[in-house]
Amino acid sequence: MKAHSDLDVFPLTDEDGFLYSPIRQAATLAKYSRSPESARVLVEQTPELAAEKFQERVIVNWGHSSVAELATIPVCFEGVSIVASKVLEAWPRPGCSEKSTRMQRFTRDQMCWPRLCLRAEFGGFVDNLFKLYDQVLDWAIETNPTGVTGDNTSHRAVQSNIEKAAFDIARCLLPAGVTTNLALVAYPRDLAQMIRVLGASTNPELQEIAAKMQKNLEGIGGPLIRHTEPEPWYQNWVVQSIPQQEDWVAGVPRAKANTHCTWSGEGRAQLLRRAYGMTFDEFAKAMEARPFKAEVPDVFRMYRIGYDILIDYGAMRDLQRHRRMNQYVEPLTTQYGFVVPGPLQGTHLEDPFRKMMTYAGQIISESELPTDVKQYVTPMCFLHRSMYEMDFQQVYYLTELRTQPAGHISYRTIAWQMFQEAARISPTMMQWCRAVDPNAPTT
Numbered sequence: 001m002k003a004h005s006d007l008d009v010f011p012l013t014d015e016d017g018f019l020y021s022p023i024r025q026a027a028t029l030a031k032y033s034r035s036p037e038s039a040r041v042l043v044e045q046t047p048e049l050a051a052e053k054f055q056e057r058v059i060v061n062w063g064h065s066s067v068a069e070l071a072t073i074p075v076c077f078e079g080v081s082i083v084a085s086k087v088l089e090a091w092p093r094p095g096c097s098e099k100s101t102r103m104q105r106f107t108r109d110q111m112c113w114p115r116l117c118l119r120a121e122f123g124g125f126v127d128n129l130f131k132l133y134d135q136v137l138d139w140a141i142e143t144n145p146t147g148v149t150g151d152n153t154s155h156r157a158v159q160s161n162i163e164k165a166a167f168d169i170a171r172c173l174l175p176a177g178v179t180t181n182l183a184l185v186a187y188p189r190d191l192a193q194m195i196r197v198l199g200a201s202t203n204p205e206l207q208e209i210a211a212k213m214q215k216n217l218e219g220i221g222g223p224l225i226r227h228t229e230p231e232p233w234y235q236n237w238v239v240q241s242i243p244q245q246e247d248w249v250a251g252v253p254r255a256k257a258n259t260h261c262t263w264s265g266e267g268r269a270q271l272l273r274r275a276y277g278m279t280f281d282e283f284a285k286a287m288e289a290r291p292f293k294a295e296v297p298d299v300f301r302m303y304r305i306g307y308d309i310l311i312d313y314g315a316m317r318d319l320q321r322h323r324r325m326n327q328y329v330e331p332l333t334t335q336y337g338f339v340v341p342g343p344l345q346g347t348h349l350e351d352p353f354r355k356m357m358t359y360a361g362q363i364i365s366e367s368e369l370p371t372d373v374k375q376y377v378t379p380m381c382f383l384h385r386s387m388y389e390m391d392f393q394q395v396y397y398l399t400e401l402r403t404q405p406a407g408h409i410s411y412r413t414i415a416w417q418m419f420q421e422a423a424r425i426s427p428t429m430m431q432w433c434r435a436v437d438p439n440a441p442t443t
Helices: 022-031 039-044 048-061 067-070 083-090 116-145 153-173 186-200 206-220 232-237 265-276 280-288 298-302 312-318 348-365 370-376 392-402 409-425
Strands: 073-079 095-098 179-186 256-259 304-312 326-329 383-392
Touching: 022 048, 022 067, 022 206, 039 048, 039 083, 039 179, 048 304, 067 186, 073 083, 083 095, 083 179, 083 206, 116 298, 116 370, 153 179, 179 186, 206 312, 256 409, 265 280, 265 298, 265 348, 298 392, 304 312, 304 392, 304 409, 312 383, 312 392, 312 409, 370 392, 383 392, 392 409
Parallel strands: none
Antiparallel strands: 073 179, 095 179, 256 304, 304 383, 326 383
């Protein structure tokens, strides 16, 4: 077959191979739909100053904010609390990379105190929390309670795996206000919305983040970022508490489906015929031959499921990284109880751990400080409630990935429950999913 002679595919870069600024890139691509010219020609006709004037006109005067989706800006947030990082990562579209609790030791000096009164009331408790964190971490590195082995690997690799497993155990003791580093690659439109919403928050740290975003991003984003005054109206939609739909058991993680759409009957047959020209038997045969890690077909995106999740806050951080789902995230509280890491159970450290968390639950719940402030001193072993809504293509991806043996046992367990709930609701649709039971014996 002869190739089309006019076909061209290229990145929009200057003669030295560098990307243009977001201002110039977005303006050029906005003009693309209105002009027969090549993007190479348009970008030369759109210098920086002209690009900024163009964007002011189409965004401010015409209200075409979609122009702010024609470029991306990488933004780094350093020294933000894990509490704030969860708020930032709740936006579904940006790509995210956050400092791992699995790779490095945290210290009390990294603690964020959004209000001085919080430090005055809980400073001594946080000191003791970090002392126990260090004790548990050192014990886990020395004793290797999870039995990490090193078959066919170097001593250095084995030691690295032991340390990762130790950090997985100890992270439950970290307060949610410990600071982290977070990178987002986002559309200017999403960044502008973040600034408006965070700026209207009652949380002092989020307000500070919004102010610094506006100050430091306007130079690179121009009109795409500039008009971002805090909008108090957004305070109406902050998730405070998700209504209870069923009884819950304190300290017991669980995933329950709360909304769904099943895939069955004549509607399924018609959809497969229209989409792929297949009968169900032909479709099933093709699905059975799906290569390992291959994404399931787009027909699975036609059906959606919602989950009510109760999981320890540390594992929630892993689950939240999945971007293709809607997230409704409560503030972290102590009302759902806490979990004791499996490797600590039956050891000399279980009793100090339980006493520390029982005390934490008591003093945090009795404090008169606002919930959005108290969550900074709440340890990450406490269970956290959220709702996630996604299509079945995402269910496949998440459950197949997050149930693998290399993952943390907390999110492996909850991902397996998510698979079981989806399979209960639609066994036909989930029959080809390769989720791994975390309780199954390994070979």
